[in-house]
Amino acid sequence: MKHIEIFKADAQVEPVHWKREGESCPDFETAILLRSLVLPAFDNATSWCDLAEALESVGFGLSIMDGHLTLIDADQGVGICTGRFLGKPLVELSAKFGKPIIRATLFGDACGEFVY
Numbered sequence: 194m195k196h197i198e199i200f201k202a203d204a205q206v207e208p209v210h211w212k213r214e215g216e217s218c219p220d221f222e223t224a225i226l227l228r229s230l231v232l233p234a235f236d237n238a239t240s241w242c243d244l245a246e247a248l249e250s251v252g253f254g255l256s257i258m259d260g261h262l263t264l265i266d267a268d269q270g271v272g273i274c275t276g277r278f279l280g281k282p283l284v285e286l287s288a289k290f291g292k293p294i295i296r297a298t299l300f301g302d303a304c305g306e307f308v309y
Contacts, residue, residue, distance in 0.1 A: 211266065211273040218274045228279060231264065235281045241290045241309040257295055257305040262286070 211219050211227060219227055234247035248254055254267045255276075262276035262283040276282050287293065294308040 218278050224274075224278070227264075227273065231279065232281075235279070235286070238290070241286075241293050241307065244286075244290070245307065245309060255307050257307075259304070 211223060213220070218224070230251050231248060231253055234244060234251065234253075238244035238247055245255065248264075249267060252267050253273075254265045256263050256265050256272065258265075258272045262281075263272040264274055264276065264279065265272050276286065295305040296308050297305045
């Protein structure tokens with residue numbers, strides 16, 4: 194049996210690109226993979242903190258970008274898609290968890306980070 198070295202300490206890990214450059218949301222196949230990773234977090238969470246911890250455990254986070262609840266890549270800090278794209282709009286999550294606490298990060302651009 195051959196032993197294959199899978200990981201080297203000096204190897205660079207390429208970032209995952211969830212959507213094509215210039216696109217506002219992932220393509221169909223990528224969306225299926227993305228939803229399979231994050232929807233259990235949305236469905237099983239009982240609070241904003243639970244949701245944030247569950248998303249963080251799989252490499253994601255939440256933010257407000259351009260006035261929309263946005264799933265972000267935790268490593269790169271880039272927006273991937275909206276909550277509505279995942280079938281979990283902010284209005285539905287607010288009804289389930291209560292109103293979130295959001296800190297404005299850019300004035301006039303409707304962006305912010307969740308304080309929970």
